[in-house]
Structure formats: structure tokens, C-alpha cells
Amino acid sequence: MGTTAQTNPVERLSDREERVIAAVPKGLLIDGTWVDAEREGAFEVLDPSTGLPLASVADATPSDGRRALEAAVAAQQSFALTSPRERADILMRAFEMMHERIEDLALLMTLEMGKPLADARGEVAYAAEFFRHFASEALRINGGYQTAPAGGARFLITKQPVGPCLLITPWNFPMAMGTRKIGPAIAAGCTSVIKPAPQTPLSMLALGAILLEAGLPAGVVNIVTCLQANDVMEPLIRSGLARKLSFTGSTQVGKTLLEQCAQRVLRTSMELGGNAPFIVFDDADLDEAVSGAMAAKMRNMGEACTAANRMYVHESVIEEFGRRLAEQMGSLSMGRGTDDGVAVGPLIDAPAQQKVSELVADAVALGADVLTGGEPAPGPGYFYPPTVLSGVSRRARLMTEEIFGPVAPLIPFTTEDEVVTAANDTPYGLVAYVYTNDLRRALRVGERLESGMVGLNQGVVSNPAAPFGGVKESGLGREGGAIGIDEFLEVKYIGLAMR
Numbered sequence: 001m002g003t004t005a006q007t008n009p010v011e012r013l014s015d016r017e018e019r020v021i022a023a024v025p026k027g028l029l030i031d032g033t034w035v036d037a038e039r040e041g042a043f044e045v046l047d048p049s050t051g052l053p054l055a056s057v058a059d060a061t062p063s064d065g066r067r068a069l070e071a072a073v074a075a076q077q078s079f080a081l082t083s084p085r086e087r088a089d090i091l092m093r094a095f096e097m098m099h100e101r102i103e104d105l106a107l108l109m110t111l112e113m114g115k116p117l118a119d120a121r122g123e124v125a126y127a128a129e130f131f132r133h134f135a136s137e138a139l140r141i142n143g144g145y146q147t148a149p150a151g152g153a154r155f156l157i158t159k160q161p162v163g164p165c166l167l168i169t170p171w172n173f174p175m176a177m178g179t180r181k182i183g184p185a186i187a188a189g190c191t192s193v194i195k196p197a198p199q200t201p202l203s204m205l206a207l208g209a210i211l212l213e214a215g216l217p218a219g220v221v222n223i224v225t226c227l228q229a230n231d232v233m234e235p236l237i238r239s240g241l242a243r244k245l246s247f248t249g250s251t252q253v254g255k256t257l258l259e260q261c262a263q264r265v266l267r268t269s270m271e272l273g274g275n276a277p278f279i280v281f282d283d284a285d286l287d288e289a290v291s292g293a294m295a296a297k298m299r300n301m302g303e304a305c306t307a308a309n310r311m312y313v314h315e316s317v318i319e320e321f322g323r324r325l326a327e328q329m330g331s332l333s334m335g336r337g338t339d340d341g342v343a344v345g346p347l348i349d350a351p352a353q354q355k356v357s358e359l360v361a362d363a364v365a366l367g368a369d370v371l372t373g374g375e376p377a378p379g380p381g382y383f384y385p386p387t388v389l390s391g392v393s394r395r396a397r398l399m400t401e402e403i404f405g406p407v408a409p410l411i412p413f414t415t416e417d418e419v420v421t422a423a424n425d426t427p428y429g430l431v432a433y434v435y436t437n438d439l440r441r442a443l444r445v446g447e448r449l450e451s452g453m454v455g456l457n458q459g460v461v462s463n464p465a466a467p468f469g470g471v472k473e474s475g476l477g478r479e480g481g482a483i484g485i486d487e488f489l490e491v492k493y494i495g496l497a498m499r
């Protein structure tokens with residue numbers, strides 16, 4: 001058994017790859033125009049499968065950031081007055097354009113982020129779905145009319161856009177994490193400045209071009225790419241010009257941003273890290289549990305906040321489960337995401353590869369057995385093979401730290417109480433997965449797990465129509481679903497005297 005490595009060096013980009021990259025604007029999007037950064041600063045975007053440069057994009061300075069926020073502020077009032085239908089139509093046009101261009105967008109994403117083309121296509125469709133979903137939600141922003149309890153006065157309750165927003169996204173889902181914020185912001189009538197991760201700016205820049213073509217007015221979405229995130233974003237947070245920050249990224253950075261936001265009492269949405277337990281009871285359908293584990297672990301090479309981080313398997317089935325999981329994970333083909341048949345791309349960069357290697361080495365030093373994988377692949381690129389570890393000590397670092405890579409640690413359990421306690425023994429609370437054929441147990445355990453989301457007999461929970469988000473240190477607020485738009489709306493009550 002063993003992962004098929006296909007890490008042949010790529011000397012140059014194909015003509016099509018060159019064309020797709022060349023078509024993307026490389027500047028900052030400020031007030032509807034693509035502009036250079038101050039002093040023409042730029043940074044390189046690298047191909048994680050080779051470590052070689054793909055393109056150079058603008059590196060914004062703090063004053064570029066300020067101009068972008070001023071453009072958002074200037075556009076806010078008129079955008080708030082647009083009709084819900086106008087905003088919905090823009091989102092629907094962008095949704096359709098994303099589907100028309102899905103092949104080019106997927107290739108672009110694979111080149112800068114590394115995920116296999118099939119996964120990148122899946123993400124483009126998922127990302128576009130947020131636009132379609134929030135196009136509908138724009139039309140459903142509602143209010144209320146009520147008689148005061150003592151009679152006389154009337155309450156009119158209405159919802160208004162929060163105002164200019166700052167949006168910060170990570171590299172792991174470079175398009176979907178953007179549309180999950182931009183979609184509800186536009187639907188609600190908010191303008192924004194978005195800062196994508198420096199590893200994957202091209203996907204966001206391509207999205208910006210689509211939004212302009214779809215008829216989005218100038219200044220409504222501004223895009224600031226930069227290497228010095230704190231230098232550019234902190235003054236914007238502290239400026240008093242923005243009214244909200246929506247952030248997706250690590251818990252550590254989220255905490256820093258919350259402190260900064262407190263100074264201006266900004267509304268915040270925080271989609272932070274996870275440490276998802278994946279629980280398999282002895283009455284589960286093992287075929288379904290293994291395929292659910294494959295999805296929960298291998299989606300995005302394990303580089304997902306929802307990735308199964310700790311696999312608790314009942315002691316009576318753990319050996320069989322581990323054998324089947326190792327067989328399936330070990331047979332996946334690893335290589336450049338653009339190559340046919342590749343199911344596992346590279347990790348995002350050298351530090352990510354180093355971190356996964358260290359976590360596995362630590363678990364092995366504490367007694368874990370390697371059922372498949374276990375060593376980083378030689379370069380070029382930042383590959384780490386799908387790895388299954390059994391007999392993992394509860395003291396191993398990967399029990400408490402987000403792995404963010406294709407590593408599945410297996411831990412046996414005996415009783416329901418014991419596994420629920422272990423699953424909840426973490427400051428995180430994003431998602432948990434439970435496999436069982438006992439409906440009462442499924443609901444009982446589902447209710448006891450301290451997480452914002454639970455997958456019952458399913459290994460993927462993300463859906464634009466469902467409220468996505470975590471509890472504890474996994475975040476604040478929800479994205480998607482019917483309530484996703486509320487994150488970008490303020491409730492206003494107008495009292496009317498009837499005397």
C-alpha cells in the first residue's frame with residue numbers, strides 16, 4: 001500500500017495556464033478601477049506544487065488601504081438606497097458568469113492553491129452558490145409592525161445595512177470564503193474592502209473582475225492585496241470609518257482582531273479554527289463511516305477548518321475501520337492538481353508541510369503506529385502524503401492542534417459518555433461528525449457535542465443554505481443560511497405616537 005506520488009518537476013506553465021493567469025487583473029480594485037499600489041509595490045504568488053512564481057500582484061500600503069476604505073464609505077449611502085432587486089440581479093449575473101467561466105476559474109485556483117482541479121471546480125460552484133443564495137435573501141429582508149403593549153404607540157421594525165465592512169479571508173478556500181462574505185454584504189446593501197490571503201490573491205482578483213462586469217457600482221467592493229496584513233488593516237479597523245469586520249482565519253489572529261475591533265465597538269463575525277472530532281460507534285455502517293471519513297479528512301487535503309482532526313472509533317471496530325481507511329487513503333494519487341487522476345495536491349507552503357511533519361513525528365515519538373504515509377514527499381513542491389496513525393496518545397500535539405493536513409489519527413473509545421467528554425475537551429467548537437445507526441443516540445450525542453455544526457452520518461456539512469459557524473473559540477456569528485444576511489444588517493425600531 002502507498003500513495004502514488006507524481007511530483008514531476010514542472011519547468012514552465014502551459015500556454016493555457018499562462019493565458020488564464022494573464023487574464024486576471026493584478027492591481028488593487030479601488031472605486032471601480034484597477035490601480036497600482038503606491039510606489040508600484042508588488043509581491044509574487046507561488047505555485048505550491050513547484051515553489052515557482054506564477055504572477056506578481058500589487059502590494060498595498062496603509063495609504064492604499066485607506067483609499068480603498070474611503071471609496072467604500074463614499075459608495076455606502078447610494079448603495080444602501082438601491083433596490084433589493086437591483087442587488088439580487090447583480091449577484092445572479094455574477095453567479096452565472098462564474099459558471100460560464102468555471103474551467104478557467106478552477107484552473108486559476110488550482111495553480112495558486114494546489115487543490116486538484118475537480119476540487120477547484122467544486123469550490124467555484126460552491127462559491128457561486130453563495131451569490132445565488134444571497135440574491136434570494138436580498139428579496140426577503142423584512143421587518144415588523146406592532147402595537148405597544150400599553151396601546152397607543154406603534155413600533156415599526158426595519159433592517160438597514162450595517163455600513164462599510166472590512167472582510168479578511170484565508171487561502172484554503174480562496175473563492176468561497178470571499179463569496180460567503182461578499183454575497184450577504186451586497187445583498188444587505190453594504191460596501192466593503194476585502195483583503196484576501198497573500199498566497200491566493202488571484203482567485204479574489206478574478207472574482208472582482210466578474211463583479212464589475214456584472215454591473216456592481218464603483219466602490220461597492222474594493223480589493224486590497226498585501227503582504228503586511230496588520231500594517232494595512234489595523235489602521236482601517238481603528239479609523240472609525242468601517243462599521244464591521246468579518247474575518248475567516250485562525251483563532252489566534254481572530255483574537256487579535258477582536259481586540260482591535262473593541263476600540264471602535266465594530267460588529268464582528270469570526271469564522272475561526274477547529275478541532276473536529278469524528279466519532280464512529282460500533283453500530284455504524286462501516287462503509288459509510290469510511291467514506292465519510294475520507295470526505296471529512298481529505299477534502300482540500302485536510303486544509304479545512306471542518307477537517308476531521310481526531311477520529312474516535314469504538315474499540316470493537318477500530319481495527320477494521322483503520323485497515324479500510326488506510327487502504328483508501330494510501331491509494332490516492334498525489335501530484336500537481338492539474339494532472340489527470342490526482343486526488344491529493346500539495347500543501348500551501350513550506351511552513352505548512354513542516355508543521356504537519358512535526359505533528360506526525362511527535363505522535364510517532366509518543367507511540368503511534370503509521371498505517372500509511374508518515375513522511376513528507378521530497379520536493380519540488382510541498383507535498384505530504386495521506387497518513388493514518390493508530391494508537392495515538394492523548395498527549396500528542398495533534399490531539400489539541402489543528403493539523404491542517406491529510407493526517408488521520410485514530411483513537412479507541414468504549415462508552416458514549418467517554419467519547420462525548422473527550423470530543424468536547426477542546427477550546428474549539430466548529431463541527432463534529434457522528435456515525436451511528438441508532439437514531440436516539442445520534443440525536444442525544446448530537447445535542448451534547450459542543451459545536452456549532454454536527455454531521456450525522458455525513459462527512460461534509462458545508463452548504464450555502466445552512467448556517468455555518470462555531471461556538472467557543474471557533475468563532476462568533478453564522479455565515480450562509482437564512483440568517484447569514486443578518487450579520488450585515490442592523491435592526492432599527494421606529495416608535496410612532498398615535499395620539
Ligand code: NAP
Pocket residue numbers: 168169170171172173177195196197198226227228229230233234248249250251253254256257270271272273274304305306402430470474475
Ligand atoms: P490566518 O493566518 O489567521 O490568516 C487569515 C487571514 O488573515 C489572511 O488573509 C491573513 O493575511 C490575515 N491576517 C493575519 N494576521 C492579520 C492581522 N494581524 N490583521 C489583519 N489580517 C491578518 O489563517 P490562515 O492560515 O490563512 O487560514 C487557516 C485558518 O483559517 C485555520 O485556522 C482554519 O481553521 C481557519 N478557517 C476557518 C474557517 C471557518 O469558517 N471557521 C474557514 C476556513 C479557514 P496574512 O497571511 O498576510 O497574514
